[in-house]
Amino acid sequence: MAFGVFVHRSDSIYDDSPAERYQFPSQYLSRVRNCVGDWVIYYEPKKVAETRGYFAVARVRQVIEDPSTAGMYIALIEPGTYLEFINPVPFSGAEGPVERGVLNDAGRISGRAQSAVREISAADFNQIISIGLAEATPILPRETIEDEPAMLRDVREPFVFQEEERTRIDHFSSRIVRDRVFRRLVLKAYDERCAITGLKLINGGGRAEVQAAHIRPVEANGPDTINNGLALSGTAHWMFDRGLISLSDDLEILVSRQANDPDSIHAVINRSKRASLPGRLADRPHPRFLAWHRDHCFKW
Numbered sequence: 001m002a003f004g005v006f007v008h009r010s011d012s013i014y015d016d017s018p019a020e021r022y023q024f025p026s027q028y029l030s031r032v033r034n035c036v037g038d039w040v041i042y043y044e045p046k047k048v049a050e051t052r053g054y055f056a057v058a059r060v061r062q063v064i065e066d067p068s069t070a071g072m073y074i075a076l077i078e079p080g081t082y083l084e085f086i087n088p089v090p091f092s093g094a095e096g097p098v099e100r101g102v103l104n105d106a107g108r109i110s111g112r113a114q115s116a117v118r119e120i121s122a123a124d125f126n127q128i129i130s131i132g133l134a135e136a137t138p139i140l141p142r143e144t145i146e147d148e149p150a151m152l153r154d155v156r157e158p159f160v161f162q163e164e165e166r167t168r169i170d171h172f173s174s175r176i177v178r179d180r181v182f183r184r185l186v187l188k189a190y191d192e193r194c195a196i197t198g199l200k201l202i203n204g205g206g207r208a209e210v211q212a213a214h215i216r217p218v219e220a221n222g223p224d225t226i227n228n229g230l231a232l233s234g235t236a237h238w239m240f241d242r243g244l245i246s247l248s249d250d251l252e253i254l255v256s257r258q259a260n261d262p263d264s265i266h267a268v269i270n271r272s273k274r275a276s277l278p279g280r281l282a283d284r285p286h287p288r289f290l291a292w293h294r295d296h297c298f299k300w
Helices: 026-034 122-132 163-173 175-189 234-241 262-268 287-296
Strands: 004-007 021-025 039-044 053-065 072-077 083-089 117-119 211-214 229-232 245-247 253-255
Touching: 004 026, 021 026, 026 053, 026 072, 026 117, 039 122, 053 122, 083 122, 083 175, 175 211, 175 229, 211 234, 229 234, 234 245, 234 262, 245 287, 253 262
Parallel strands: 004 039
Antiparallel strands: 004 117, 021 072, 039 053, 053 072, 053 083, 211 229, 245 253
């Protein structure tokens, strides 16, 4: 097994869904197979507008031939392992590339940096993860602060990748850690503003009074991705989870005809009657997740 880097563009021509699958040509087959059972970091090239650099981590479950495209393969991602970074990590820092393995013996960037799939050393992996998941200030949901195990409170602690300690990386699958990171990502994308009411409320302690809601719940195999999330006030979150409100594919706010007080619901919806959205297109609710919510949660 080996750590790896998968290059992915938000405007990719490949049939990718980073939280679920990564499509690649046969020339990278042996490299991807080396990563099966281990973790990879997703990287978006500098040429992409608003590039995120190194932006997520996930574990590869298996590799299969693409049944729809000859000569292509698919790396299937283990469900529940994809995790986006709080801080996208740029390719280069003050001391050069953060991924030192792309340098040649002369200390210059080699052609290896152009490979769409490449192995990465444990040291480089550790460095990127430490930067990507570092939290300047905690933004934990209040109900988890007291119950959170001390060993999970600080994701800034560097990981030591000695062979006997590799199991520590399993903390990426901890629901506490994933909820914390998901909350921070969604609130940042929505500028801490409720997508339904449009309100941005900050309490006396400086905390945003808004929650991060999954559109397709984790229990229904919904990923911890920004485009499967909404920033919602407590009341809006409750109504969304119970199917009293939903969103159309063009982000119009839908109100259930089964609601006992629809006038009051309409009164708290923002004036545009459409969801407030993140600025970055790739962060906006994906139609696939919205369709799932309308089909399985919304009370028409």
